[in-house]
Structure formats: C-alpha cells, structure tokens
Amino acid sequence: MRTIFFLKYYFYVFLAYCKFLYSYVIYKFADYPDEIKVAALISATCVLAIVILSLSMLWRSRVEKKKAKQLERIDRKYGEGMKYILSSEATELLSEKEIERIFGIDRDELDGPLLKNDREKRMFVDTFYTYFVSQRSEHSRTENTHTMLQMFGIPEFLEKDVSLGSMKHKADALGKMRMFKLPISLWVINKLLNCRYMRVQRLAMYSNVMSSSDSALDYFETDFFDNNCCIKDEIELGFSLQRRRKMGLKLPNLARWAQIQKNEKTQCMFVRLMRRFDEVEYCGELKVLYKESKKKKLREEISRTWGYLHYVESEDLLIDALLTEPDDTKVAIMHALTRLDTGKSLDALLDGFKNTTNPHVRFEALRCIYNYGDAGRALFYELERNCSEADQKYFTFFNNPITLEKIRLDKEQAYHPSVETVFNG
Amino acid sequence: MWLTIYYIFAYVVFGYTMLLIAGYVWLVFMSRLAQRQLDVNLPDDATIKYLMQGSPLTPAVSIIAPAYNEEVTIIDSVNSIMQIDYPDYEIIIVNDESTDRTMELLIEEYKLVEVPYDIAMRVPSKPIKRVLKSTDERFSKLVVVDKVHGGRKADGSNAGINVCSNKYFVCTDVDCIIEPMALYRMMWFVVNSHKPMIGVAATMLMSNGCLVEDGKVTEAAVPSTFFPMFQQLEYLRSFLISKLGWSRINALPNISGGFGLFDTDVAVKSGGYDPMSMAEDVDMLLRMVTYMKNNGLDFQLALVPKVCCWTEGPGSLKQLARQRTRWARGLFEIVSNHRKLFFNPHYGPIGILTLPYLFMFEFIAPVIELSGFLFMIWLVLTGGVNWSAAFIIFGMIYVFSVFISFFVMFFDNRLKAVNWKSTKVSYGKLILATLLEPFIYHPIITYCSNVGYWRFIVNTTAVWTPIQRKGVRKKK
Numbered sequence: 001m002r003t004i005f006f007l008k009y010y011f012y013v014f015l016a017y018c019k020f021l022y023s024y025v026i027y028k029f030a031d032y033p034d035e036i037k038v039a040a041l042i043s044a045t046c047v048l049a050i051v052i053l054s055l056s057m058l059w060r061s062r063v064e065k066k067k068a069k070q071l072e073r074i075d076r077k078y079g080e081g082m083k084y085i086l087s088s089e090a091t092e093l094l095s096e097k098e099i100e101r102i103f104g105i106d107r108d109e110l111d112g113p114l115l116k117n118d119r120e121k122r123m124f125v126d127t128f129y130t131y132f133v134s135q136r137s138e139h140s141r142t143e144n145t146h147t148m149l150q151m152f153g154i155p156e157f158l159e160k161d162v163s164l165g166s167m168k169h170k171a172d173a174l175g176k177m178r179m180f181k182l183p184i185s186l187w188v189i190n191k192l193l194n195c196r197y198m199r200v201q202r203l204a205m206y207s208n209v210m211s212s213s214d215s216a217l218d219y220f221e222t223d224f225f226d227n228n229c230c231i232k233d234e235i236e237l238g239f240s241l242q243r244r245r246k247m248g249l250k251l252p253n254l255a256r257w258a259q260i261q262k263n264e265k266t267q268c269m270f271v272r273l274m275r276r277f278d279e280v281e282y283c284g285e286l287k288v289l290y291k292e293s294k295k296k297k298l299r300e301e302i303s304r305t306w307g308y309l310h311y312v313e314s315e316d317l318l319i320d321a322l323l324t325e326p327d328d329t330k331v332a333i334m335h336a337l338t339r340l341d342t343g344k345s346l347d348a349l350l351d352g353f354k355n356t357t358n359p360h361v362r363f364e365a366l367r368c369i370y371n372y373g374d375a376g377r378a379l380f381y382e383l384e385r386n387c388s389e390a391d392q393k394y395f396t397f398f399n400n401p402i403t404l405e406k407i408r409l410d411k412e413q414a415y416h417p418s419v420e421t422v423f424n425g
Numbered sequence: 426m427w428l429t430i431y432y433i434f435a436y437v438v439f440g441y442t443m444l445l446i447a448g449y450v451w452l453v454f455m456s457r458l459a460q461r462q463l464d465v466n467l468p469d470d471a472t473i474k475y476l477m478q479g480s481p482l483t484p485a486v487s488i489i490a491p492a493y494n495e496e497v498t499i500i501d502s503v504n505s506i507m508q509i510d511y512p513d514y515e516i517i518i519v520n521d522e523s524t525d526r527t528m529e530l531l532i533e534e535y536k537l538v539e540v541p542y543d544i545a546m547r548v549p550s551k552p553i554k555r556v557l558k559s560t561d562e563r564f565s566k567l568v569v570v571d572k573v574h575g576g577r578k579a580d581g582s583n584a585g586i587n588v589c590s591n592k593y594f595v596c597t598d599v600d601c602i603i604e605p606m607a608l609y610r611m612m613w614f615v616v617n618s619h620k621p622m623i624g625v626a627a628t629m630l631m632s633n634g635c636l637v638e639d640g641k642v643t644e645a646a647v648p649s650t651f652f653p654m655f656q657q658l659e660y661l662r663s664f665l666i667s668k669l670g671w672s673r674i675n676a677l678p679n680i681s682g683g684f685g686l687f688d689t690d691v692a693v694k695s696g697g698y699d700p701m702s703m704a705e706d707v708d709m710l711l712r713m714v715t716y717m718k719n720n721g722l723d724f725q726l727a728l729v730p731k732v733c734c735w736t737e738g739p740g741s742l743k744q745l746a747r748q749r750t751r752w753a754r755g756l757f758e759i760v761s762n763h764r765k766l767f768f769n770p771h772y773g774p775i776g777i778l779t780l781p782y783l784f785m786f787e788f789i790a791p792v793i794e795l796s797g798f799l800f801m802i803w804l805v806l807t808g809g810v811n812w813s814a815a816f817i818i819f820g821m822i823y824v825f826s827v828f829i830s831f832f833v834m835f836f837d838n839r840l841k842a843v844n845w846k847s848t849k850v851s852y853g854k855l856i857l858a859t860l861l862e863p864f865i866y867h868p869i870i871t872y873c874s875n876v877g878y879w880r881f882i883v884n885t886t887a888v889w890t891p892i893q894r895k896g897v898r899k900k901k
Binding site for chain 1: 436439443446464465466468469471472474475476477480481482483484540541542545613615616617618619814817818820821824825827828831832834835838839848852
C-alpha cells in the first residue's frame with residue numbers, strides 16, 4: 001500500500017515536471033521559427049525519454065535482483081530434494097512422508113500451506129522445471145514427481161494459470177503440465193481450442209492428443225493445420241504420441257489423417273509419424289494415397305515408410321514406380337526396396353544404377369546394392385571389377401574406412417514405448 | 426541567389442533529419458514488437474534442448490569456416506567451434522592455401538587423412554585440392570578442405586558450401602567465438618517457422634576485453650580501448666534496434682558474414698557468395714531474396730538477438746579506417762548491383778522499405794554530412810551562422826543519438842542478449858561511448874565512408890587486408 005502511494009506520488013511529480021518542461025520550451029522558443037520550435041520539442045521529448053529509460057532500467061535491475069534472491073532461496077531450500085527426486089537413485093515409489101523428509105519439512109511446525117503465495121509457487125515450479133528438463137534421469141519415476149507437485153499444490157496453480165492467466169502464462173503453464181505429464185481437465189482444453197492464439201491452441205490440442213480417449217481425437221478430421229505446419233509441430237505431436245503410447249493408449253489412425261489433410265507438408269508429417277511409431281497396421285491405406293497423389297515429396301515419404309515398416313505388399317508397386325519417378329523419389333524407392341530385402345529387387349536396383357546419368361542416384365543405387373544381402377554384395381564386387389574409369393570414383397569412396405560409415409543405410413529410430421530416451425519421454 | 430541556395434539546402438537537410446528521426450523511431454517501435462514476439466516464442470535454453478536433442482527431426486547443420494594463415498589461432502578456434510552443443514552438425518574448415526603452418530597444424534592435431542569425396546561444384550570457387558577427415562573418432566565431425574588460393578573469404582565459403590551435405594549451413598570466421606547454445610537457439614526459429622526459413626542472423630559483438638576460457642567467453646565486457654568501445658555500441662545499436670526491427674516485418678537487409686545461418690539449397694540456387702564482392706554477405710542475401718521472389722516462393726528471415734558471436738574488432742585507427750572504407754565500397758556495390766530491387770514492390774518490404782531506407786539513410790548520409798560540414802565552414806567564414814539556432818539543431822541531434830543509445834541499453838537489459846560480467850561497468854562504458862561518439866567516432870566513420878565511395882567511383886583496386894589480431898584475454 002505504501003509502495004503504491006509513493007509510486008503515485010512520484011508519478012504526479014514526474015507529470016508536473018514534464019508539464020513544466022514543455023511549457024518552458026514553448027515559452028522560451030515562442031519567437032523562433034517553426035523548425036527551431038520542432039527541434040526544441042524533440043530535444044525535450046528525448047530528454048524525458050532518457051530519464052524514463054534510465055529509471056526503468058534501474059527499476060528492472062532491482063526487481064530482477066529481488067527475483068534472483070527469491071529463486072536462490074527456493075533453490076537452497078528445495079533444490080537438493082528436487083534433484084534427488086529426479087535422479088536415478090529415487091527409483092522406488094515415495095510416499096508424501098518420505099518426500100517431506102527429503103525436503104526437511106516438519107508439518108507440525110508449519111501453520112499453513114508449504115508455499116505461501118502464487119509468487120512462491122511460480123518460483124518453485126520454475127526451479128523444478130529447470131531441473132526437470134536438464135537433470136532428470138530416465139530412471140526417475142513420474143509418480144514421485146506427481147506426489148511432490150501435489151504436496152506443494154502445483155497442479156492447481158498451473159491449471160489456474162492455464163484457465164485465467166495471460167497468453168504467455170497460459171502457454172508456459174500448458175507446456176509445463178505436458179512435460180510433467182499432469183492431466184488437464186477436458187473443459188479447460190476445449191476452451192483453449194477456440195483460442196485465437198495459435199500457439200496456445202496447438203499446445204492444448206497436443207495435450208489432448210497425449211491423454212484423451214480415441215473418440216476425442218478428431219482435430220485432423222478437418223484440415224487443421226491449413227498450410228501452417230512446421231517442424232516443431234511434428235516434434236510436439238511426436239512427443240505427445242510417444243507419451244500416449246507409454247500410457248498404454250492406442251494411437252490414432254495416422255494414415256487416415258494423412259489422407260484427409262490437403263497440404264503436402266502436413267500429409268508428409270503424418271506419414272513420417274506413422275513410420276516412426278511403427279504403425280504397420282494402416283500401411284495398406286497409404287496405397288490409395290500413393291497411386292492418386294501427384295505430390296512427389298509425399299510419394300517419397302510413403303515409399304520410405306513402406307521400406308522402414310517392412311510392408312512387403314508394396315514391393316511390386318515400388319518396382320513399377322522406379323521406372324517413372326523423378327530422381328529424389330527414385331532414391332527413396334531404392335532404399336525402401338533394400339529394406340524390404342525380399343531378394344526380388346536386385347535387378348530393379350541394377351536398372352536403377354544403369355538407367356541414369358545422375359551421379360547421386362548412381363551412388364545411392366550402388367549403396368543399396370552393397371547393402372542388399374549376400375547377393376547384392378556379390379553383384380557390387382562384380383560391378384567394381386568391370387567398372388569404367390568414370391565410375392571408379394564411386395568404388396574408391398566405398399573402399400575408404402572413414403567414408404564407409406556413409407555407405408550404411410540411414411538409420412531412423414522408431415519411437416518404441418520401451419525406449420524412454422528416444423524422444424525424451 | 427546564394428540566399429535561395431542557402432535556404433533550399435537548409436530546408437532539405439532539416440527535412441532529411443526529420444525523416445531520419447522518424448525512421449529511427451519507427452525502427453525502435455518495430456524492434457520492441459519483435460522483442461515481445463521473442464518473449465512468447467523463444468523458450469528457455471533447457472526447454473529448447475529438451476525438445477530438440479532427442480528428436481530425429483532436428484535439422485543437421487554444417488558450420489563453414491574459411492581460414493588463411495591462421496597458424497597462431499587455428500587449433501584454439503577449431504576447438505572452440507567443436508564445443509558447440511547441437512546433436513547433428515559437421516565442421517568444415519576451408520584452408521585457402523595458407524602459406525604458413527595452418528594446414529600442417531590441423532593435420533597433426535586432428536590426425537587428418539585424405540579421403541575420397543564426390544564434390545559437385547554447385548557454386549563457383551577455386552578448385553578443391555583434397556578433402557581430409559580425422560581418423561580419431563572424437564573429431565569425426567571435422568572436415569578439412571584444402572583448396573587453391575582464392576584470396577577472398579567468399580571463395581572459401583563457396584568451397585565449403587560445395588562440400589557441405591546438410592540442409593542448413595552456418596558461415597563464420599575461424600577467429601569468431603560462438604556460444605555453445607547458439608545453434609540450438611537459431612535452429613529453434615527454423616523448426617518453428619511456418620514458412621521456409623532461408624536465413625537466420627545472430628548478434629555480432631566485440632570480443633576485445635572479454636575473458637575467454639577454453640574457447641568460451643566466460644566474462645563478457647565492453648572493451649576499454651577507444652575504438653572497439655565505440656564499435657560495441659554501434660554493433661548493439663545495429664543489431665538490437667535496426668536489424669531486429671527489420672526482422673519484425675521479414676525485411677532483414679543483412680545476415681552478417683561473422684555468424685549467419687542459411688538454407689543451403691536456396692543459397693546454391695542463388696549462386697552462393699560472390700567472390701568479387703566487398704559486401705558478400707548482403708549481396709548473397711539479396712540474391713536469395715530475389716530468387717525466392719522471382720520464383721513466387723514464400724520465405725522467412727529472422728534475427729535471434731540472444732545468439733552472440735564474439736569477434737575481435739579493429740583496435741587502431743588505421744585498421745578501423747581500412748575496414749570502414751571497404752564497407753563503404755561494399756555498400757556502393759550493393760546499391761549499384763541490386764538497383765532493380767530498390768523501390769520495387771515486387772520484392773516486398775525489402776524492396777519498398779529496407780533498401781530505400783538503406784539508400785537514404787546509410788548510403789547518402791555520409792555525403793550529406795560532409796556537405797553539411799563544408800557548408801557550415803563556409804557559413805562560419807562568411808559570418809552567416811545563427812548560433813542559437815545552430816546550437817538548438819545540434820542539441821536535438823545529439824540528444825536524439827543519446828536517446829537511441831539508451832534505448833539499446835534498455836533493450837539489452839530486457840532481452841538479456843548479453844550476459845555482462847558487470848552490467849554497471851558495461852553500461853557505464855557504453856554511456857561514455859554514447860556521449861563521445863558524435864565528436865570522435867562518427868566524424869571518422871563519415872570520412873572513411875566518403876573515401877570508400879570516392880575509391881569506388883575512381884575504380885581503385887580493392888585490396889582485402891585482414892585485421893591484425895591482438896587476441897582476447899585468455900584463461901586456461
């Protein structure tokens with residue numbers, strides 16, 4: 001109250017000073033030409049702005065110092081406990097009593113909640129979040145994190161921020177809740193889905209994808225992304241689907257979503273996600289998309305996906321397409337055929353090598369032949385023996401121990417539920 | 426008649442000054458908006474790392490650093506670049522046929538051997554003699570390119586682009602000190618952009634006076650020496666107000682050659698760096714923009730003020746003059762080579778706003794300032810000066826320049842763009858530089874710019890002389 005009074009007082013003093021300054025300038029330069037008056041007024045404004053900026057900087061550094069002190073206090077008090085809970089040592093399920101003991105809290109001495117106000121809660125959750133994203137062990141238990149957060153009243157605080165805070169606070173709180181795997185009420189999410197801020201809207205959608213039942217996943221039944229899809233969306237969506245799988249929930253039909261979307265980038269994103277989540281079940285549905293689509297990048301992604309997911313039924317379609325597709329897609333098809341490894345595609349790969357002048361495609365074809373089992377390796381050595389002088393450079397590259405690393409087929413790791421670290425799940 | 430000329434000149438210059446002030450105020454406003462956007466869109470480092478580190482979608486980056494006769498610093502510099510924290514990157518050091526032991530030192534230190542490499546010469550550069558990689562697994566990210574001497578950084582950068590295999594590349598100088606989190610922060614903008622991101626700029630700062638420990642700046646400070654101190658203020662003003670403001674409307678005019686990220690494909694299609702250009706970085710960016718616009722492609726350009734790249738600035742007047750004369754020639758080249766972009770609405774905000782601004786207030790300004798100075802001398806000699814009016818006009822310009830510099834400090838304070846060791850001392854030095862700049866530094870820059878223009882007009886052969894490095898304060 002006292003601070004507000006003083007602030008108000010200083011504000012009025014400042015206003016009076018401004019008024020005096022402008023009156024003085026106008027009075028002093030009343031007889032001068034207009035351009036001099038303008039120059040004097042600009043100078044006066046600049047002087048005032050310099051004063052305001054200096055005061056603002058001083059005020060800000062004071063506030064930040066205070067904040068840093070508070071953060072330090074929270075860190076000193078709870079930091080060690082937080083680190084312990086996030087470390088690999090705390091693999092057992094901890095009770096509230098044990099967590100209290102870790103933090104050195106004595107309930108009898110307390111006459112109120114552990115964290116007194118929202119500011120303390122914000123500091124606490126910020127400190128914990130920093131440790132969570134930087135020091136968390138993959139063996140630490142989510143249940144312990146939840147118990148600890150519940151004890152300090154953090155879920156309610158974050159949910160309040162999500163529903164009542166500013167857009168920045170909403171986005172921050174949503175992001176944190178998702179990271180901590182805290183459930184968010186469906187009504188809150190539904191409210192945010194109509195939000196006009198794209199970031200908040202999408203975060204809400206990703207949170208829902210992570211935790212809701214199958215029936216609720218109908219965002220992509222329409223053209224949700226509408227040309228506004230970026231790599232981060234794929235990262236975030238992958239992150240949510242990974243969590244969903246870990247929770248034992250079934251993944252949605254990504255092939256269907258790919259069919260519904262109109263934008264090529266979004267379609268490719270869903271096809272890639274299918275590949276990374278080993279969604280073999282819906283591979284067949286991509287056949288229609290492959291045949292009908294005129295989008296080269298999409299066909300490239302579908303070919304790759306079939307290869308990675310070992311969808312053998314697509315082999316004939318891919319061999320036929322190898323003759324007609326452009327170079328980039330050709331390379332993807334050859335890699336897919338190599339991964340399918342049925343023993344039927346060696347001739348197609350050899351044709352891929354012979355029927356092109358593009359050095360990149362030729363190199364990739366050789367790479368696929370080299371990796372196509374024993375028969376492929378034998379063919380490779382035969383080609384090496386009979387190669388022309390111009391082709392010699394490809395084989396030199398293969399024979400070097402340092403560049404041999406490049407020759408192996410690219411490995412794309414799938415998001416298996418058992419692999420915690422693949423996606424920082 | 427003389428009186429008419431006098432009045433016309435006085436009013437033109439006054440109008441020009443008012444326009445300049447309006448332009449600056451608008452840029453301040455735009456950079457403030459850009460900051461607000463950054464506040465919401467750029468999360469903390471830990472979150473960025475958490476999301477990007479484990480994701481297979483994080484794009485790979487090639488870091489290209491041309492080197493010529495850098496035997497004194499090459500190993501430290503490469504070690505510094507290797508400390509960058511990013512999941513997928515390669516470092517391409519391009520040796521421009523150094524006459525000292527640069528190449529031998531690299532081979533010895535990193536156990537390099539020649540490897541076969543299939544190089545498509547996608548952009549023009551002098552022939553590549555050999556490509557070397559390390560037999561040591563620890564240095565598997567390092568690729569060293571040995572090429573025929575080209576004499577320009579642009580030629581070396583082009584050779585690096587020819588060798589690079591990733592979708593994005595960063596072009597830097599071998600002596601630059603880069604923050605470990607720099608790539609994460611820059612790439613965050615790439616993965617977060619709905620339009621194809623063709624270039625991301627970072628903030629360049631003076632490393633003179635900073636303490637460097639194991640290739641990292643551990644104590645950031647404003648240089649205590651005269652010219653680097655002024656340059657620090659000038660760089661901060663340029664990046665935190667001007668470029669940040671332009672980036673808000675997707676009209677960034679320049680991505681510094683010291684540390685800038687580009688889309689390899691677009692850079693290649695627009696011809697890479699021009700080895701003959703004196704301002705190869707601006708030139709390439711403008712060609713990239715031209716390529717995108719002419720092909721009807723949408724694009725995005727960004728500046729990340731929180732990514733700092735530290736470089737050693739010229740410490741003596743002679744070196745400074747040489748550098749600024751070169752820059753002025755470069756600006757003249759840009760204006761003459763890319764004149765079709767100026768005031769052309771086809772090229773969007775860059776064509777109708779940024780380049781006209783560049784032309785009006787950066788290209789013409791030194792000429793107007795010089796003519797104003799000469800005019801003032803003539804008036805003093807003829808006794809035609811109204812001293813009180815002159816003081817008021819001069820006072821306005823002076824106070825306005827101080828106000829802009831204060832805004833820079835205010836922005837830096839808000840953004841925490843630089844983690845100063847002592848904010849009070851650093852800002853103290855910046856305020857000192859602010860107060861002295863119009864009397865000492867600015868006249869020198871104006872003079873050098875005019876000399877540069879003159880040399881371009883009379884077609885004097887341009888010689889690229891590297892800055893003599895004194896080295897930064899080091900602690901092992």
